[in-house]
Amino acid sequence: xxxxxxxxxxVKCGVAGVGSLGQHHARIYAIxxxxxxxxxxxxxxxxxxxxxxxxxxxxxxxxxxxxxxxDAVSVVVPTDRHEQVALPLLARKTxxxxxxxxxxxxxxxxxxxxxxxxxxxxxxxxxxxxxxxVMAFMEKHIDRPGYITAERLAPYTPRxxxxxxxxxxxxxDIGIVLALAKSPIRKIxxxxxxxxxxxxxxxxxxxxxxxxxxxxxxxxRMSLKKNRExxxxxxxxxxxLDFMNQKGHLVKKSDIVTYGLKLKVGLAKAGxxxxxxxxDIPIEKDEPLKLELMHFTEAVAERKQPKxxxxxxxxxxxxxxxxxxxxKAARK
Numbered sequence: 001x002x003x004x005x006x007x008x009x010x011v012k013c014g015v016a017g018v019g020s021l022g023q024h025h026a027r028i029y030a031i032x033x034x035x036x037x038x039x040x041x042x043x044x045x046x047x048x049x050x051x052x053x054x055x056x057x058x059x060x061x062x063x064x065x066x067x068x069x070x071d072a073v074s075v076v077v078p079t080d081r082h083e084q085v086a087l088p089l090l091a092r093k094t095x096x097x098x099x100x101x102x103x104x105x106x107x108x109x110x111x112x113x114x115x116x117x118x119x120x121x122x123x124x125x126x127x128x129x130x131x132x133x134v135m136a137f138m139e140k141h142i143d144r145p146g147y148i149t150a151e152r153l154a155p156y157t158p159r160x161x162x163x164x165x166x167x168x169x170x171x172x173d174i175g176i177v178l179a180l181a182k183s184p185i186r187k188i189x190x191x192x193x194x195x196x197x198x199x200x201x202x203x204x205x206x207x208x209x210x211x212x213x214x215x216x217x218x219x220x221r222m223s224l225k226k227n228r229e230x231x232x233x234x235x236x237x238x239x240x241l242d243f244m245n246q247k248g249h250l251v252k253k254s255d256i257v258t259y260g261l262k263l264k265v266g267l268a269k270a271g272x273x274x275x276x277x278x279x280d281i282p283i284e285k286d287e288p289l290k291l292e293l294m295h296f297t298e299a300v301a302e303r304k305q306p307k308x309x310x311x312x313x314x315x316x317x318x319x320x321x322x323x324x325x326x327x328k329a330a331r332k
């Protein structure tokens with residue numbers, strides 16, 4: 001079945017909030033062949049005029065009007081306003097992609113989930129790395145992770161500081177390790193430091209799973225550079241992957257065994273760099289946000305559950321809040 005067939009009705013989409021990230025939701029909706037881009041809701045007059053002129057779309061006066069006109073809407077407002085924007089849209093049976101985290105609190109998340117269920121609406125949460133081609137490779141090749149390390153660094157900007165770095169950045173990696181470990185959590189130990197904002201700007205969390213897997217996550221929004229890397233060890237392989245540049249390398253136990261046999265019979269020399277069994281990973285690069293929105297609009301058109309639904313988004317939020325609560329308690 002060709003989802004992008006011209007015979008299929010287009011999904012009517014809109015964006016609530018067209019700031020630094022929301023503008024890209026608008027850009028992609030405007031070019032997706034299965035989407036009719038209806039317009040935006042944006043509080044800032046100058047920004048709204050800029051985006052409407054760029055995409056020849058309508059600015060809606062209220063969230064309710066946007067919901068009435070659309071089948072699906074991306075909610076890309078600050079985290080502490082997610083519930084405020086989501087509930088009136090759900091009341092109009094509008095399917096939602098809510099940027100991560102789903103909400104700022106578990107109570108808000110529960111109200112959003114209840115509203116989605118009551119109005120039979122799809123809610124996808126914007127854990128964008130789940131649509132990164134790097135993640136697709138990991139999902140195929142990782143089935144028994146024993147140890148995971150993830151580092152996510154970014155320079156400081158005022159945007160996003162309505163929440164701490166755990167909810168702002170680390171939550172991406174929380175969602176990733178939950179998907180890879182596929183196991184209940186046994187224990188979490190966390191530390192964090194506030195430097196410029198009222199909440200933590202640097203954080204580290206060690207998550208132990210019932211399966212025995214351990215994940216060590218570090219996040220900072222005080223870095224001079226951007227970095228989004230993950231390393232995964234299991235009993236037959238080691239992977240090092242770069243989410244930002246969509247590349248990585250793989251060391252397989254079977255290759256090391258083969259290399260050792262070659263050494264024994266004289267077909268390889270110790271220290272010969274050309275014989276070291278490290279494979280570059282063949283990753284077909286693409287824009288994760290485009291892939292995410294394509295998946296969302298397909299889920300809406302076919303009325304199927306999205307890859308990153310509200311339940312997974314709420315679980316990631318639960319873990320993130322436990323980490324932030326540990327950090328707060330240590331600072332008292």
